Amino acid sequence: MSVQHTFLPMVAAADEQSAVEALMVEPEAGVSDAPRYVEIPQALALLKLKLSPPLPEDSKH
Amino acid sequence: MEGLLVPVNVERLQVSLADAAAEVADRVLGAVGGAEDIGLADYVHTGADTTTVLGAVRLIGADVFAPHVLLGRPVHRDDAAVVARSFTVYPPTPQPTTRQQHVTAWRDWAVGRLLARTDETSPAGSDAAPTPETAAALLDGAKTWQEWSATAAQLSPLALPGVGGPIVAAVFAGMRPLARGVTRAVLRRDFVTAARLIRWMALSSSNGVRQPLDPVLLVERIRLYGGTGSRLALDLAISRVLLRMEPA
Numbered sequence: 001m002s003v004q005h006t007f008l009p010m011v012a013a014a015d016e017q018s019a020v021e022a023l024m025v026e027p028e029a030g031v032s033d034a035p036r037y038v039e040i041p042q043a044l045a046l047l048k049l050k051l052s053p054p055l056p057e058d059s060k061h
Numbered sequence: 062m063e064g065l066l067v068p069v070n071v072e073r074l075q076v077s078l079a080d081a082a083a084e085v086a087d088r089v090l091g092a093v094g095g096a097e098d099i100g101l102a103d104y105v106h107t108g109a110d111t112t113t114v115l116g117a118v119r120l121i122g123a124d125v126f127a128p129h130v131l132l133g134r135p136v137h138r139d140d141a142a143v144v145a146r147s148f149t150v151y152p153p154t155p156q157p158t159t160r161q162q163h164v165t166a167w168r169d170w171a172v173g174r175l176l177a178r179t180d181e182t183s184p185a186g187s188d189a190a191p192t193p194e195t196a197a198a199l200l201d202g203a204k205t206w207q208e209w210s211a212t213a214a215q216l217s218p219l220a221l222p223g224v225g226g227p228i229v230a231a232v233f234a235g236m237r238p239l240a241r242g243v244t245r246a247v248l249r250r251d252f253v254t255a256a257r258l259i260r261w262m263a264l265s266s267s268n269g270v271r272q273p274l275d276p277v278l279l280v281e282r283i284r285l286y287g288g289t290g291s292r293l294a295l296d297l298a299i300s301r302v303l304l305r306m307e308p309a
Contacts, residue, residue, distance in 0.1 A: 010149070010150070011149070011150055011152065012112050012116065012151050013112075016112055017151055019071055019074040019116070020116045020119050020120060021154075021161070021162075021165060023075055023078055023082075023120055024122075024164070024168060024215075025161040025215050
């Protein structure tokens with residue numbers, strides 16, 4: 001029995017066809033193409049923030 | 062009965078297709094690494110959903126012929142029949158108009174071109190060459206290098222020996238945007254895209270095109286830092302063969 005005779009589907013359903021077409025042109029098949037870096041609109045403002053806790057003042061004995 | 066109908070979950074379909082594509086990529090990878098043939102027909106007979114498997118074959122595209130064009134392995138008759146059947150079940154768009162459809166049409170053309178090397182008759186539409194103008198439009202030098210490299214990544218299944226044609230020529234003429242795209246993808250840790258673009262670098266390097274970046278180092282970097290996933294592993298394996306590197 002040839003392979004051709006064992007196949008059941010004749011034509012894929014429209015949803016299956018469109019799913020294949022979408023994956024064929026997606027850079028990462030099955031994976032979102034979302035940016036890998038998070039955009040930080042206020043990056044400069046964040047950089048100006050003092051992220052480190054203030055150093056303790058020298059204790060005076 | 063109408064109330065019993067459940068809308069098809071497209072996302073679930075895509076996950077199933079991606080999983081099946083990973084299985085097909087694993088089989089091709091095994092063939093590139095030493096197995097005798099891909100065993101596409103065997104996969105069809107494993108009990109997996111046939112339509113999904115054939116969709117996965119369409120996704121992997123010309124890469125199913127990688128063992129043949131890279132290593133000179135014969136294409137098993139049943140495997141060629143599976144590829145031909147995938148075009149019957151998922152017929153090509155007859156008149157591509159959008160950019161995405163043109164990308165798909167070129168990928169289909171590559172499959173038809175390599176399928177024609179076998180005894181299998183190419184299914185209708187798969188070997189019909191899109192016009193060279195569409196290749197020029199897809200990889201136009203006027204595009205930004207980001208757009209250019211994203212399109213080149215989508216067309217990476219054409220980065221195989223024996224495919225040729227205007228897409229390959231256009232990529233060979235774009236080493237600078239290609240190098241920029243690879244650099245960007247590596248910096249973004251988008252290793253899937255990087256591996257696809259590196260294939261183009263590997264193919265052009267094997268054809269004597271001068272490279273701004275060293276593809277051998279890039280292949281090793283991707284393998285060490287981000288080399289996971291079947292399709293990515295296949296892209297790297299193809300590049301290794303093209304660059305005459307030792308198997309990983």
